[in-house]
Amino acid sequence: MPHRPRTDGRYDALMPNPPLLPIPPGLQAPGTEGAPFERVASVADLPPGAMTRVSRGDLDVLVAHTSAGLVAVDDRCPHMAAPFSAGRLDGCTLHCPLHRGSFDTRDGEVLTFPTTGGLTAEGEYRPTWIPPGGQPKAALPPGDPKARARALTRVRRLRYYPLRVVDEGVELAWPR
Numbered sequence: 001m002p003h004r005p006r007t008d009g010r011y012d013a014l015m016p017n018p019p020l021l022p023i024p025p026g027l028q029a030p031g032t033e034g035a036p037f038e039r040v041a042s043v044a045d046l047p048p049g050a051m052t053r054v055s056r057g058d059l060d061v062l063v064a065h066t067s068a069g070l071v072a073v074d075d076r077c078p079h080m081a082a083p084f085s086a087g088r089l090d091g092c093t094l095h096c097p098l099h100r101g102s103f104d105t106r107d108g109e110v111l112t113f114p115t116t117g118g119l120t121a122e123g124e125y126r127p128t129w130i131p132p133g134g135q136p137k138a139a140l141p142p143g144d145p146k147a148r149a150r151a152l153t154r155v156r157r158l159r160y161y162p163l164r165v166v167d168e169g170v171e172l173a174w175p176r
C-alpha cells in the first residue's frame with residue numbers, strides 16, 4: 001500500500017512506498033542470494049533520516065532511510081566494527097561514531113578515511129590524520145604492535161542485505 005509522510009515524519013497510506021537503494025555490484029552479503037525475506041520493521045517506524053538496528057543471532061544489521069531510499073547494511077563499521085546505529089545518518093552518508101570514518105550508502109565506498117589510517121579496500125596505505133581542532137596523539141614507537149595493527153587494518157566497503165516493502169512492513173533477507 002502507498003504511504004505519505006505525515007507532519008511527524010511517519011507515513012500515511014497515500015504516497016508511494018519509500019524507494020529501495022540498489023545493492024552495488026559485488027557488495028551483497030554472503031548467503032543472502034535467494035534467501036527468504038522476514039519482516040524487521042514497519043514503514044511507519046522508519047521515516048526519512050531514521051535508522052534502526054535489527055539483530056538475528058550474532059548478526060546486527062542497520063536499516064536506514066536515506067535521502068535516496070531504504071538500505072540495509074552491516075551494523076558494524078568496516079574499520080573496527082563500531083555500530084553505525086550509534087552514529088549518524090546525513091542524507092546518504094553514514095558517519096561512524098568512532099575515528100571519523102564515513103561511508104556512502106549509494107555505492108558502499110569510504111568517503112572519509114578513519115583518523116587511525118590503515119589500508120583501503122585495495123590495500124593502499126592511508127596515514128593517520130588529525131581532525132580540525134583535534135589534539136595530536138603521542139607518536140607510537142616504531143614497531144609498536146598497536147601502530148602496526150592500525151596500519152594493517154583494511155577498511156572494506158559496506159556489505160548490503162536485500163530489502164523489500166510488503167504490506168507496510170520492511171522485510172529483510174537474512175543469510176541462510
Ligand code: FES
Pocket residue numbers: 077078079080081082096097098099100101102114115
Ligand atoms: S570503527 Fe568506524 S571509523 Fe573506526
